[in-house]
Amino acid sequence: MNPHPSSCSNGRSIRTRFARRFLRALKKIGSKGSSSRPSPRDISWRCRRVKIAADASMASAVGPRRVWSRTMLNMLRSRSHACLHASRLGNSRRPGADRHAVGKRKRLVLKRKLPNRLGLNQVNQLRRLVPGGEAMDLDILLDETAHYIKCLATQVKVMRSIVDYCSA
Amino acid sequence: MDDDGNKRRMLNCSSSVNNTIAISEKVVTMAPSSGATFKSPQGGESLYDPGWDPNVSWSHSENFGCSSSKVSHDIFANSSYPILLEKPAVSSTSHLFHCRADPNVTEMLPKLPIFLSGNFSEMVESFGLTGCGQTSDVVCPRSFTLNKNGATEDSSLGAAQALGDFPVSKDRLVAVSPNGKRRAPDPPSFDPKKNAQGDSQENISGETSQQKDTCEKKQKIKQNSGAKQTGNEAKVNSRGGDAPKEDYIRVRARRGEATNSHSLAERVRREKISERMRLLQELVPGCNKITGKAVMLDEIINYVQSLQQQVEFLSMKLATVDLELNFNIDQIPLKDILHSQGGGTSINGFHPGTSSSHPYSQGFHLSNLLGISNITSQYHPMPQAMWDSDLHSPSPRN
Numbered sequence: 001m002n003p004h005p006s007s008c009s010n011g012r013s014i015r016t017r018f019a020r021r022f023l024r025a026l027k028k029i030g031s032k033g034s035s036s037r038p039s040p041r042d043i044s045w046r047c048r049r050v051k052i053a054a055d056a057s058m059a060s061a062v063g064p065r066r067v068w069s070r071t072m073l074n075m076l077r078s079r080s081h082a083c084l085h086a087s088r089l090g091n092s093r094r095p096g097a098d099r100h101a102v103g104k105r106k107r108l109v110l111k112r113k114l115p116n117r118l119g120l121n122q123v124n125q126l127r128r129l130v131p132g133g134e135a136m137d138l139d140i141l142l143d144e145t146a147h148y149i150k151c152l153a154t155q156v157k158v159m160r161s162i163v164d165y166c167s168a
Numbered sequence: 169m170d171d172d173g174n175k176r177r178m179l180n181c182s183s184s185v186n187n188t189i190a191i192s193e194k195v196v197t198m199a200p201s202s203g204a205t206f207k208s209p210q211g212g213e214s215l216y217d218p219g220w221d222p223n224v225s226w227s228h229s230e231n232f233g234c235s236s237s238k239v240s241h242d243i244f245a246n247s248s249y250p251i252l253l254e255k256p257a258v259s260s261t262s263h264l265f266h267c268r269a270d271p272n273v274t275e276m277l278p279k280l281p282i283f284l285s286g287n288f289s290e291m292v293e294s295f296g297l298t299g300c301g302q303t304s305d306v307v308c309p310r311s312f313t314l315n316k317n318g319a320t321e322d323s324s325l326g327a328a329q330a331l332g333d334f335p336v337s338k339d340r341l342v343a344v345s346p347n348g349k350r351r352a353p354d355p356p357s358f359d360p361k362k363n364a365q366g367d368s369q370e371n372i373s374g375e376t377s378q379q380k381d382t383c384e385k386k387q388k389i390k391q392n393s394g395a396k397q398t399g400n401e402a403k404v405n406s407r408g409g410d411a412p413k414e415d416y417i418r419v420r421a422r423r424g425e426a427t428n429s430h431s432l433a434e435r436v437r438r439e440k441i442s443e444r445m446r447l448l449q450e451l452v453p454g455c456n457k458i459t460g461k462a463v464m465l466d467e468i469i470n471y472v473q474s475l476q477q478q479v480e481f482l483s484m485k486l487a488t489v490d491l492e493l494n495f496n497i498d499q500i501p502l503k504d505i506l507h508s509q510g511g512g513t514s515i516n517g518f519h520p521g522t523s524s525s526h527p528y529s530q531g532f533h534l535s536n537l538l539g540i541s542n543i544t545s546q547y548h549p550m551p552q553a554m555w556d557s558d559l560h561s562p563s564p565r566n
Contacts, residue, residue, distance in 0.1 A: 026486065046487035054483050122465035129472045139437065142444035145468060149451050152475035159482040166489050 015154045017061035022158065025053030052076065058155050068144050069151075071132025 029049045056076050062069040126141065127133035130148050133141050419436050421427040445464060449455045452471045458464050 029487075043487060047484045050483040050487045051480060054479055119462040119465045122462060122469055125469050126465060126472070129469060129476070139440040139444055142441060142448060145472070146444065146448050146451055149448070149468075149472060149475065152472070152479065156475060156478045156482065159479065159486065163482060163485050163489060166486070 014061055014151065015158060018058050018151075018155060019158045021057035021061055022054060023162070025057055026050065026162075029053065054155060054159065058151055062147075062151055066144060066147055067136060067140070068131045068133070068148050075131065 029046060055072060059069040059072040059076070064070045064073070123138060123141070126145060127136070130141065130145050133144065136144065419432050421432060425431070425435070445461065448468055449458070449464060452467055455464060455467050458467060
């Protein structure tokens with residue numbers, strides 16, 4: 001597993017890789033859309049695509065070395081396959097199924113009111129936040145969380161700078 | 169006991185020969201107050217003859233000590249005592265003798281260094297100590313009998329005293345010396361003598377004790393480094409255990425801890441977890457003062473959620489903005505993006521006054537400004553329709 005990339009060069013390389021891939025994905029998305037005034041549906045579709053592109057480019061920039069990136073890539077692939085199959089089969093309810101499962105988890109969270117001695121509630125919350133955190137030990141989870149936070153921060157920085165450049 | 173003291177001082181004298189040579193040289197170089205020149209170098213050299221009788225030196229040095237102990241009295245009070253107070257260092261002894269540099273003392277000069285090395289502690293002790301007032305009283309009447317060479321009475325510097333008083337003074341000095349040596353670790357009652365005492369102690373008592381101290385220090389350092397090494401080893405091994413380089417983790421049980429394998433493994437695990445928590449504390453802004461797992465985890469969770477939300481808002485913004493500026497995407501230079509630090513630049517056109525250093529409020533402002541009806545404030549549940557394709561479960565929106 002990758003040791004903590006505390007050096008600046010490591011973060012810079014992740015940033016570079018992410019930026020390149022994200023820009024490439026943005027180009028693709030931009031080229032697909034029409035230049036005329038888009039409908040709200042187009043906007044929402046675009047937002048989704050941009051979000052997926054951001055996460056996918058981040059995960060691929062990190063590589064399969066990290067548990068969370070691996071999980072994210074697998075989820076992306078499975079979703080893309082699922083969406084593909086769903087669109088082929090004409091079944092658009094597939095993504096909704098996941099939503100349903102998510103709702104179940106949400107209800108479970110509300111029910112749990114045990115005394116929080118070791119911070120178990122927070123740990124479980126964290127597991128849900130970090131992709132792939134369900135099946136990790138606590139120390140590995142914390143490790144992954146640290147790397148995940150770093151990557152999210154770089155993602156935010158790069159995206160913000162792109163937005164600034166575009167809007168300026 | 170007296171013999172032991174004698175032997176100790178002899179050992180000290182012999183061991184600190186170098187010191188004595190240095191001091192004698194210093195004494196030589198100093199101009200005598202009376203203007204007389206010294207013959208000490210010759211005397212000094214003659215001192216270190218192999219046939220030198222330690223007993224003679226011992227008696228002489230003692231006598232000198234006895235004589236010099238009467239600082240409170242006339243001869244020393246004017247000259248040596250203030251000087252000694254002014255410069256409380258080993259070199260002060262040389263100053264002391266400097267004042268006393270009389271030709272009458274030439275005989276005694278060679279012995280002075282020995283006395284210095286051996287009995288400076290007692291001398292210093294006897295100078296201002298109330299406890300040693302008796303020594304001065306005892307010695308006082310004898311100080312003026314030193315004039316073997318028929319010099320003036322000022323040569324109380326202390327040429328040889330009447331040997332008849334020898335045993336008594338010796339007792340006194342012996343009584344003083346253990347005190348003197350015992351006083352070294354305790355804080356001395358008077359500050360000006362402190363350094364002198366300490367220096368003298370170090371020079372005199374010490375080579376054996378110094379060696380002991382260094383040995384102890386070395387041992388301690390070794391122990392500390394050993395303890396550190398075990399701690400480091402545990403850490404290194406635990407890291408090695410993560411990346412499977414070693415098959416097992418080698419940990420040493422610390423003092424006072426159970427040596428059960430389970431407890432050891434738990435300790436290693438706990439240390440790992442606490443170390444990771446510390447790293448996370450550095451990553452998450454504003455968590456330096458937080459102590460405690462639960463609060464820290466709450467902060468971490470909030471921070472992760474806010475970062476995820478920022479990503480979503482920014483992607484939405486990109487989607488809306490890029491609709492109008494499609495052609496720009498090809499021309500976005502990578503350098504611009506990489507060099508512009510996200511923390512410094514706030515989003516132009518939106519709330520220029522917003523400090524982008526606070527991540528939590530950023531998403532809120534973005535949502536307001538984007539004006540998209542679906543987007544609400546941070547803690548309101550987002551409509552699911554927008555985020556069907558979310559990879560992360562929307563359960564963070566509690």
